[in-house]
Amino acid sequence: MSIVSQHPGAQYAWLTAGAxxxxxxxxxxxxxxxxxxDITSGYIVETEAYLGELDPASxxxxxxxxxxxxxxxxxxxxxSYLSYGxxxxxxxxxGPKNSPQAVLVRALEPVGGLGxxxxxxxxxxxxxxxxxxxxxxxxLGITRADSxxxxxxxxxxxxxxxxxEPASVxxxxxxxxxxxxxxxxxxxxxxxxFVSRS
DNA sequence: GGAATGATGTACT
DNA sequence: GTACATCATTCCG
Numbered sequence: 644m645s646i647v648s649q650h651p652g653a654q655y656a657w658l659t660a661g662a663x664x665x666x667x668x669x670x671x672x673x674x675x676x677x678x679x680x681d682i683t684s685g686y687i688v689e690t691e692a693y694l695g696e697l698d699p700a701s702x703x704x705x706x707x708x709x710x711x712x713x714x715x716x717x718x719x720x721x722x723s724y725l726s727y728g729x730x731x732x733x734x735x736x737x738g739p740k741n742s743p744q745a746v747l748v749r750a751l752e753p754v755g756g757l758g759x760x761x762x763x764x765x766x767x768x769x770x771x772x773x774x775x776x777x778x779x780x781x782x783l784g785i786t787r788a789d790s791x792x793x794x795x796x797x798x799x800x801x802x803x804x805x806x807x808e809p810a811s812v813x814x815x816x817x818x819x820x821x822x823x824x825x826x827x828x829x830x831x832x833x834x835x836x837f838v839s840r841s
Numbered sequence: 842g843g844a845a846t847g848a849t850g851t852a853c854t
Numbered sequence: 855g856t857a858c859a860t861c862a863t864t865c866c867g
Contacts, residue, residue, distance in 0.1 A: 691859070700859070702852095710852070727860045728849030734859085747859055777860050819859050 655794050658718030658737050662692035662744035665718070665737040667812050667830040671803040674751060676783040678797065681759045683783050685751030685773050686803075689831035689838045691817045693734070695743035699822035703743035713791040714743035721798055723780065723790040730777025733785045735800070749818070749829075750774045752837040753782070775839040810835075 658665055667690070675684040693701040695714065702724070703714045713722040714736055722734040722745050734745040751773035753760060760772045760782035773779040780786075785798065794800055811833035816824055818840060831838040 693859075702859080705853085708852075724859085725850055727858060728851070730860045732859060749859085775860070817859070821858085 655719035655800065658735060659739050660718070660737060662694055662737045662746050663828065665735070666690040666692040666746045666828070669735070669746060669748070670812060670830060670832050671807055671810055673754060673801040674748060674783065675799040675801060676785060676797060677799070678784050681756065681784065683756030683759050684754045685779070686754060687748055688752050688835040689750035689829070691747040691749060691830070692828040693745050693747060700817065700820040701743070711743070714745050715741050716791065720791065720793050721789050723785055723787055725787055726777060731780040731786055732776040733780045747776060748779065749776045750831070750837050750839045751779050752835060770836065774837045
């Protein structure tokens with residue numbers, strides 16, 4: 644049985660909460676992508692919250708543009724963009740419609756489709772497959788074409804498995820930004836070896 | 842081990 | 855023209 648069919652009723656309504664609530668709550672959820680027969684998945688172990696118009700580090704800080712329009716959709720949509728000309732970064736839009744907020748998924752612990760991920764990444768070391776926003780997007784086959792789509796068909800989010808113990812969460816400043824560096828809006832599973840930085 | 846750097850597209854000044 | 859929510863490689867110690 645595939646990991647997808649084990650969780651046929653994934654619910655996304657809770658993603659309309661604020662990014663600061665959703666970002667830590669996503670830790671331990673499973674992100675799944677399904678491209679034809681290529682199914683890849685991983686536990687979310689690192690996230691960052693971006694608070695839209697209130698947050699100078701957010702792409703939505705200066706308002707809506709063609710690129711950032713998906714951030715203005717309701718929670719449960721996808722916002723993906725090209726970073727540094729090379730890497731795709733994957734975000735989950737949160738909050739109600741026209742309240743631009745998003746959670747950047749920065750690292751996964753690989754669960755399913757390791758061979759597919761390795762082929763997409765061109766490497767085999769499991770620790771380097773999904774430990775970073777550009778890396779995980781490549782491993783899961785997420786591109787800018789997914790920006791503005793909603794969760795459910797190609798990209799899915801599944802609750803933590805039964806019996807999953809809530810992990811200890813470490814909070815700290817976000818990575819790779821120049822504005823609002825003091826805001827502790829990065830969350831990761833304490834001690835997990837797949838986070839992009841400890 | 843860590844620091845520096847090139848790659849390369851898009852948005853915005 | 856400059857900055858950028860990054861990564862892999864190269865250099866130095």
